Amino acid sequence: MTPNRYDPLIEFLQENLELSDSDLAIALRHAEPDPGPLPMILWKYGLVTIEQLNQIYDWLEGKK
Secondary structure, three states: OOOOOOHHHHHHHHHHOOOOHHHHHHHHHHHOOOOOOHHHHHHHOOOOOHHHHHHHHHHHHHOO
């Protein structure tokens, strides 16, 4: 299995925001035809709140 570019983000989402595997599967499925930032796809489909979206972007900013 090859590492996915989303692996560190998915780990963060599961451990810190407690997103389920099914929620992540939905977002990743929608990321295929609608390429965009995964956090925005999660928010667009109602899988995270605006507060959680901010947490995600804060975490991503810390990874730079």
